[in-house]
Amino acid sequence: MDQAHFTHLFRLYISGKCTPEERNEFFDLLDANKENDLMISLLDRLYSEVRMETPSATYVNNRGEIDLAVRPATPVKVIPFYKQRHTVRWMAAASFLLVLGAGAWMYSAQRQPAPVGATVQKKEKPALIAASTAIRTGNRERKVLVLADSTRIVLNSGSEVRYPDQFDPQRREIFLEGEAFFEVSNAAAWPFVIHSAGGMTTTVLGTSFNIKAYPGRSQAIVSVVTGKVKISKDKKEISTLIKGQEMHLTMLTGEVTQRNTTGMNAAGWQTGDISFNDEPLADILKDLQIFYGINIKINSPGLANLLITTGFKKNTSVDSALDIICELANAKYARNQDGYVVY
Incomplete structure (x- = not known):
């Protein structure tokens, strides 16, 4: 494992500056080396550095426990999520890194x-x-x-x-x-x-x-x-x-x-994958708009309520996903200047 490259990806991720490809590479490396003692030692060091640089009221430490830097008024019981030594640190790392990543975009x-394709409406929330x-x-x-x-x-x-x-x-x-x-x-x-x-x-x-x-x-x-x-x-x-x-x-x-x-x-x-179980095609395409960050429209109203069961891995391209969906729906799709249209 290239520790310098992993550290670089780690820093990019928690700063919120990494691309989707770099983010996927980062978590793939984390998964592939979850039993590696070098990875565990490196994460220990990075945890310490980031904790000093990024104070937070709530985070998951490298033992898989909730650490509350600011104690709430209501007593909270600290509960370890995982018990195996290697699994503890790796799973805690995944949670902690995502919490830190959240801070970069919060x-x-x-x-x-x-999200692309969403309709913005003024409404009161409770x-x-x-x-x-x-x-x-x-x-x-x-x-x-x-x-x-x-x-x-x-x-x-x-x-x-x-x-x-x-x-x-x-x-x-x-x-x-x-x-x-x-x-x-x-x-x-x-x-x-x-x-x-x-x-x-x-x-x-x-x-x-x-x-x-x-x-x-x-x-x-x-x-x-x-x-x-x-x-x-x-x-x-x-x-x-x-x-x-x-x-x-x-x-x-x-x-x-x-x-x-x-x-x-x-x-x-x-884990980055996406799946659907008897869901209307219109809903599936709305989810794909969010997943891929593109516009997808239906030009055939008769297709909107068609129920489909399918799924895709995180690295599946939008064209491959639409190929599969259109084959299941007996439909076609085309690309235009705004995104895609299914008909």
Whole structure:
């Protein structure tokens, strides 16, 4: 392993100046050397340097523990995420680096441009608590956040999460636009509620789950990896999911479908891959717009609601992805000056 090159990529990443290709190379090297003692020693050194240069209220240290430099008013129990020696440091590194990367691009949602292809609308969002933080991701960007209550959130591209600077002692509430994977602690004793697009509310009764609820999508999807969640729409309970179950909610009609799934499907996007399970073509193309940062339109209304199951690796080109999708949909696509059109 070229330590100088890895250090260079590390510095580029946490500064927010690396290209998508450099970011992929960085995490590929991290993955390939996760059992390498030289990598572990190098990360120890880089951790120390960055911690001195970048003070933060919350971060994940190189033992895989949540470190709160500023202690919250509500006591927080420090919980190690992983227990194996090598795995601890490597997985903690991945989380910590993404948290630092988030800091490089973190700014107010009011100043962040909408993802390519998104429609900007003026609307009021529910004010959970006056003092709050909003974190947003751009196209082809993911961030890992660790909240003061030990909740871990992986935020997908083109998404926003808002949370109070201090949770209510009786109830934790946050707001999500887009897609995120959650690992929530103490859910039974301290309720955790997620408000998302279309009046959907997810109440956490377990541990880890995924929510996809981008504004403008025809479907919202909730997938449970471990534990249990309860889903409501407009204050009416519509589904309760347990480990290995997934719910698709059609926003316009309120139709609910429930199926068995796997944790790998629910969380595959965290590694940079993208997958779809019986999702409308219109929604898939919206997701691809965010994933690739381009415009894709449908010129055939009859294709919009066609359900498709497929998936792509992170290095798949947009043309290859559209080749596969159009073959499944018996459709065609063309490139124009604005991006792509499917017909």
